Amino acid sequence: MKIRIFYRLEGNIYRVSVHTEDWSENDIRLMEKFGEPEINIGGEVVYERPGGEPVSVTLDDCWRRIKTESISASFDSRDTVYAQEFANVWANKVVSDISSAYTSLHAHIDDFTREVVHTLSSI
Secondary structure (H helix, E strand, O other): OEEEEEEEEEOOEEEEEEEEEOOOHHHHHHHHHHOOOEEEOOEEEEEOOOOOOOEEEEEOOOEEEOOOOOEEEEEEOOOOOOHHHHHHHHHHHHHHHHHHHHHHHHHOOOOOOOOOOOOOOOO
16 A cells, blocks of 8 residues: 655645555455544644744544545645644654554454354254
């Protein structure tokens, strides 16, 4: 699986879109059994300013499936001078969260799927 990130600056707005691609057949089978992993693309975004106090912005909670749903955020430089930094921090957090969700998906073990045959003898 690959994670591709698109960064765009349009009209003083820093836009980030994250896409996953190149899923293996095994990945797809695991999602068919255990469901597609989800991550919260909202929450607090904290920029650690060099030599200064951290600054943050809080985005509304927003759960997205990592394969089939769009994952994006925008940060307006008219709202904060740290829009670019917030966009970069957000993208790094999303990549980390997708990686964790992917690892968790692969930790699942299907110990339920099986076939059982009972043979009954006639009287």
